[in-house]
Amino acid sequence: MIKKSILYFLLFCFxxxxxxxxxxxxxxxxxxxxxxxxxxxxxxxxxxxGNLGLxxxxxxxxxxxxxxxxxxxxxxxxxxxxTYIYYKYKDSYYTYSTSIYGSRVFARxxxxxxxxxxxxxxxLNMELFDVNINDYYRKNIISPFVGGGxxxxxxxxxxxxxxxxxxxxxxxxxxxxxxxxxxxxxxGI
Numbered sequence: 001m002i003k004k005s006i007l008y009f010l011l012f013c014f015x016x017x018x019x020x021x022x023x024x025x026x027x028x029x030x031x032x033x034x035x036x037x038x039x040x041x042x043x044x045x046x047x048x049x050g051n052l053g054l055x056x057x058x059x060x061x062x063x064x065x066x067x068x069x070x071x072x073x074x075x076x077x078x079x080x081x082x083t084y085i086y087y088k089y090k091d092s093y094y095t096y097s098t099s100i101y102g103s104r105v106f107a108r109x110x111x112x113x114x115x116x117x118x119x120x121x122x123x124l125n126m127e128l129f130d131v132n133i134n135d136y137y138r139k140n141i142i143s144p145f146v147g148g149g150x151x152x153x154x155x156x157x158x159x160x161x162x163x164x165x166x167x168x169x170x171x172x173x174x175x176x177x178x179x180x181x182x183x184x185x186x187x188g189i
Contacts, residue, residue: 040071040073040074044071044157044188045070045071045072046068046069046070046071046188047068047069047070047071047077047079047157047186047187047188048066048067048068048069048186048187048188049066049067049069049161049184049185049186049187050064050065050066050067050081050184050185051063051065051182051183051184051185052064052065052184053065053085058089058090058091059087059088059089060086060087060088060089060090060097061085061086061087062085062086063083063084063085064083064084064085065081065082065083065084065184066081066082067079067080067081067082067104067106067184068080068081069106069108069186074110075109075110076107076108076109076110077107077108077110078105078106078107078108079105079106080103080104080105080106081103081104081105081106082101082102082103082104083100083101083102083103083104083122083124084099084100084101085099085100085101085124085175086098086099086100087099087100098126098127098136100124100125100126100127100175101124101125102122102123102124102125102140103122103123104120104121104122104123105120105121106118106119106120106121107119107120108149113153114150114151114152114153115148115149115150116148116149116150116151117146117147117148118145118146118147118148118149118163118165119144119145119146120144120145120146120165121142121143121144121145122142122143122144122145123140123141123142123143124140124141124143124175125138125139125140125141126138126139126141126175127139128173139173141169141173141174141175142169143167143168143169143174143176144167144168144169145165145166145167145168145180146165146166146168147163147164147165147166147179147180148163148164149161149162149163149164150162151186156188157186157187157188158185158186158187158188159185159186160183160184160185161182161183161184161185161186162181162182162183163180163181163182163183163184164179164180164181165179165180165181165182166178166179166180167180
């Protein structure tokens, strides 16, 4: 039921997001020729960020996921990112470690200065265990995410964000369980 609701939400909101335009992209400034500029300078369109996850103990989990984004308008942005996850499980009977890596593309739509919708597709290459051959093998897993977030801004181009995402491909092979919570940051140049 939740997957159906999320799908209907995406089908309704995503086309609106793609077609939405905001005529007040940036404050209008006069240039030397007295013409008004409504364009965002390129350096203000690019932002960097990502998230870092750490857990130590019986299960060690290290997640490094940088991203680079591009503001299409003041309310719509898109970007790419890479992910590297190191996972290790160790107890007195069993030790297992693996590396998971991949990439993602995302789109965000700002409803207000602090609230945004987020859609993402991530491709991860990871190890899975096959009981038929009694060994591990690597496989690419595609995970489409939808959700939303809140960004606490430190300045016009920097902030800390909290994302609540749902994996639409929640299967036994997926490394995620719903809901997925991410905390990260964005820094403009």
